[in-house]
Amino acid sequence: MPDQTNRIIKGREIVADDWTVLRPAEGEDAATIAVPDGKVIVPLATWQAQKDTLSTRPAIGVWLASSERPEELKGELDKFAVVAVDFPKFTDGRGYSIAYNLRMRLAYTGELRAIGDVLRDQLFQMKRCGFDAYATRPDRSIEDALKGLTVFSETYQASVDDQRPLFRRHARVATAAEHKDVGAGI
């Protein structure tokens, strides 16, 4: 297995990444936990507790747990170079709604990164909900995961990636060839 600790998918490419995600251990206090130097993505609680010092740093990111609300970051989003959303399990879909609201409600335009249990078969929907960076699970091939971004070439509904549903993107014409009765009234 190639070493992927410092690689993520950004946009549609695999790139080197020098950010560190700070994941506090059980019982560690958000207010007192030491935030290492360099580019660090801190938990929401740590950001909130240490805002004064953290906001003076040149590069800081924040991550949300799937149970947290993006509205907590209202008015502060321009302070972050990265906002990440954690997927504690690939079956936990809350992160998709968090991403949607970050983009659509809070108009966040910076890097939105999926972290945690991020696997190939989720990338397509993640992209649609507004993610543009993916720290895929390190025990799986990141080259392989890249294929997950290009599964479908058309979609029915609107989301962040395209805010027009299919019926507004294309003129869909009723294909009634086989249906002799269309239009025949009673």
Next chain:
Amino acid sequence: MYQYDQYDHLIVRERIAQYRDQVQRRIAGELTEEEFLPLRLQNGLYMQRHAYMLRIAVPYGLLASKQMRMFAHIARKYDRGYGHFTTRQNIQFNWVELEQTPDILADLASVEMHAIQTSGNCIRNVTADEFAGVAADEIVDPRPYAEVLRQWSTFHPEFIALPRKFKVAINGALEDRAAIAVHDIGLTAVKNEAGEIGFKVMVGGGMGRTPILGSVIREFLPREHLLTYTEAIMRVYNQYGRRDNKYKARIKILLKAIGVEEFARQVEEEWADLKGNAETLTLEEMERIIAYFQPHAYATLPAIDPLADHADNKAFANWLKRNVKPHKVPGYAAVVLSLKKTGVPPGDATAEQMDFMADLADRYSFGELRVTHEQNIVLADVEQRQLFQLWQEAKAHGLATPNIGLLTDMICCPGGDFCSLANAKSIPIAAAIAERFDHIDFLHDIGDLELNMSGCINACGHHHVGHIGILGVDKDGSEWYQVSIGGAQGNQSAIGKIIGPSFSAQQMPEVIDRLLQVYLRERTPEERFVDTAQRLGIAPFKEFVYATPIETAGRLVGEDEYA
């Protein structure tokens, strides 16, 4: 009915490629079973007791004859010659091989079908009234709206990993024939004072271990807002629905926890941001979809009495009375083909029967069929003058049992014979009860009676809303049955009440017999079983059923036959 255009075809084709690749990765060990599980479930593939089971989507129950023929083909080629129509208006095949499932999907795609979102924690196949478009009490045909919802929910990127499965039912008529009160979202068409059409929105119904009827959160939603409002509900649920305990993860539990008013407030707040956005339905899009559901080219016919020429044919009369339903166009009728012949698991049909039903549809009903949530098949547009001929043919293929709405027209899940979650068998109990009451005059005298049976608390057989509900329970490793009465679906939906300690399999036919005796003794001339049960409460039934010991000896009819 709806026809795929290039986009529908493309999406289904790309889905097959995606799924085929997932299956290959699973077989190659690149995906663990844990990782594969939600992927295969989103494609309706379960692991049952003996084999994989594939559930195929029949959107709102509507089928073309060529689609029904495809089921026959699948039954023959990939399964054991039969399929099972379900309470969610779908079909499932019980004996498929994992390796073959991508090929089944490819075959299905050739007739515009798929298995997308028939399972898993996503928005499931939308269900609707099986008499849509032909019922006289219809405010609006619900199928175009069900189709709009089908497309919108297909691979919705945000709602693909919900806390739990999510079921939407839609009804367009005055009478609810879609069981909307027991769905996560139940929509029913209404007209406001200005004559505009909209939907009354009910949320939080469901069965399972906590049966709850839905609550109305909006009396009138203008129909163009159908998608944005549904999206608002879904987003609130996706974020706040419980995920720590799968039994408490349905939207009904969220509603109960925070209250209907608070839930409705959150939905309205979420909706305020969405209302009027690009997902708002356009007149053009609605017209495009509605065009697919135009009434058929009906002939101008006089309304007739189909019995007139067959006055002394009692069997035909019985069938007309139970299996033939009114149609809004004079000279036409809707026919229910019964999949509830004694000795056959409710909802099962053989490949031959499927082919035959497709033929009937072509010859008598504009090539269309519908699957009902009671697990029968409807031919919705039959000329009254052809009913006798149709009946004779259907009878010859075991599809004309005159029991629609009667005791033997049971809803019954596959239970312990197939399902790995079952606590008890259900098919042999259904068979034993059908055998015991295999007397048509008696059944007709009892009249409308919905008997619903589930092999476990998951309630796939809708036992909570059965006039009589039977639930398989496990007591110290053996199979027992709990009985409830007074449940109902439809406009007067109710959850049944349990009458007391559970019974053994062998006791069940006698238990039903005793319940019926109380009913026959107490009923007023107009009352159905459920009316008597609701009027009197459980006390007199309970008293009589438990008063004297119930025979337990003897082998259960049908036992061992479906293993």
